[in-house]
Amino acid sequence: MTRANLAVQSRPVRSRSSEKRLQILRAARELVSSVGFREAQMSAVADAAGVALGTLYRHFPSKTVLMVDVVSEVSQREVDVAAGVAMGEGDAADRLSASAWLFASRALRGRRLAHALVAEPVEPEIESARLKYRRKLARVFETIIEQGVRDGTFPPQDIQASAACIVGSIFEGLVGPLASDDLSTDSERRDHAKSIIEFCLRGVSGRMAVPSIVDD
Structure with a gap:
């Protein structure tokens, strides 16, 4: 043959x-x-x-190999969604707000999966995949902040530190507690997410800002 x-x-x-x-x-x-x-x-x-x-x-x-692939697949999808909004129309403040809000709102809809991807105790190999997730998402925000600093929308700042703070605020302030939060209503969780995004925007822009609500 x-x-x-x-x-x-x-x-x-x-x-x-x-x-x-x-x-x-x-x-x-x-x-x-x-x-x-x-x-x-x-x-x-x-x-x-x-x-x-x-x-x-x-x-x-092994289960660990499988779960590392699950993290890689799901996290890349979430990063791609945020990046799609980040690279869209509008000034840097609008795009930063919209991409951060879209990520947060998707986490609210998929609470259990979002918590697993961020906060659930896991093996070191899975945690390593989750750290890559955080870095990829931070790079999305870094790109927007860098553009905003360059065009004067945002004041000069440590771009990597600012992006890392946004990721940390969303992950630790919102996604981390989601799985154990069975008392809050959907509306209360949504308001909490908006408050976190407002906090992040104030930190980057140095002024009051209202999040751009963009749902997929």
């Missing part, structure tokens, strides 16, 4: 393998959204994905 024939035959196998892997990742993500990392057992993931446990382990040799 020629190499060309072997290549043709191998493509469907690789495609099926890739589809199976994505199927498992989707199931794991949905499970984490419901119960968090700690309670998302491999057997439950296999059941949710409709695959044998052995098949699951062929694609992901």
